[in-house]
Amino acid sequence: MKKNVIIFSTIGIILLILIGICCFIFFDENHKVAVLCYHNLATAEEIANFPDEKDWVIDVNNFEEQLKYLKDHNYKTLTIDEFYKWKKGEIDIPYKSVLITFDDGFLSNYHYAFPLLKKYNMNATVFLVGEFIDSAEQEEWDGNIKTYMTKNLLEKSKIEYPNIDFCSHSYGLHYENSIKENSIISMKDDTVIFDNNMTETKVFSYPFGEYNHNIIEALKQKGYIMAFRYGPTKDDYRKASRDDDDFKIPRLNISHGMEIWKFGLRLLLPN
Numbered sequence: 430m431k432k433n434v435i436i437f438s439t440i441g442i443i444l445l446i447l448i449g450i451c452c453f454i455f456f457d458e459n460h461k462v463a464v465l466c467y468h469n470l471a472t473a474e475e476i477a478n479f480p481d482e483k484d485w486v487i488d489v490n491n492f493e494e495q496l497k498y499l500k501d502h503n504y505k506t507l508t509i510d511e512f513y514k515w516k517k518g519e520i521d522i523p524y525k526s527v528l529i530t531f532d533d534g535f536l537s538n539y540h541y542a543f544p545l546l547k548k549y550n551m552n553a554t555v556f557l558v559g560e561f562i563d564s565a566e567q568e569e570w571d572g573n574i575k576t577y578m579t580k581n582l583l584e585k586s587k588i589e590y591p592n593i594d595f596c597s598h599s600y601g602l603h604y605e606n607s608i609k610e611n612s613i614i615s616m617k618d619d620t621v622i623f624d625n626n627m628t629e630t631k632v633f634s635y636p637f638g639e640y641n642h643n644i645i646e647a648l649k650q651k652g653y654i655m656a657f658r659y660g661p662t663k664d665d666y667r668k669a670s671r672d673d674d675d676f677k678i679p680r681l682n683i684s685h686g687m688e689i690w691k692f693g694l695r696l697l698l699p700n
């Protein structure tokens with residue numbers, strides 16, 4: 430008899446704790462948002478031709494599976510403007526909200542990602558490397574994943590895909606150690622060239638995830654409102670909260686894809 434009381438009390442306490450955790454997760458006003466970071470996309474056959482690039486490429490089928498998961502589980506995909514307004518406490522968003530982002534501006538984004546995002550009626554943000562776009566020539570997809578959207582495709586995308594926001598991944602600073610070597614002045618100049626040649630924006634994602642005081646200061650002086658990180662360590666891949674520094678917003682790295690059960694679980698985890 431006494432043993433039963435202990436068992437039932439223990440089960441009761443565990444249930445109360447679980448209900449408490451659920452309430453905390455679902456009704457916490459200052460909940461966190463998963464900012465998903467992708468790079469390139471390709472079919473499994475295409476990826477096989479570029480073994481050195483596999484960390485940066487998601488299988489198109491896996492990408493669609495993830496979008497379908499978001500849709501089936503009623504996730505809202507935020508625009509960059511909605512994300513900013515949420516961050517500043519200007520609007521509330523559903524607990525199940527994510528921000529989908531792509532770095533670099535690969536041709537595969539136009540070829541594979543944009544039509545799928547349109548199919549599922551979802552928003553996303555692409556951080557472009559200006560000089561890669563300016564020097565790109567190829568528009569037809571031939572499976573070469575090391576190609577970027579052309580300027581013409583960027584302009585077409587702005588009309589064809591109003592659900593996509595375009596922001597800066599720098600105009601010409603996407604090379605190794607560029608951020609370490611650059612001054613406030615060169616960073617400020619870079620933002621002007623980006624605005625004049627790509628699209629006007631006040632949102633940045635750091636090339637290779639690298640940033641320092643000078644770069645942040647330059648962005649602030651040019652009126653930028655947010656900048657996104659990428660790592661650098663595994664611990665830095667976490668959800669974003671309103672408390673995060675606006676110029677050090679963390680993202681989750683799913684560039685190389687993720688099994689769907691893991692993807693779902695990752696979104697549910699509080700951090």
Ligand SMILES: [Zn+2]
Pocket residue numbers: 532533598603636637
């Ligand atoms: Zn990049």
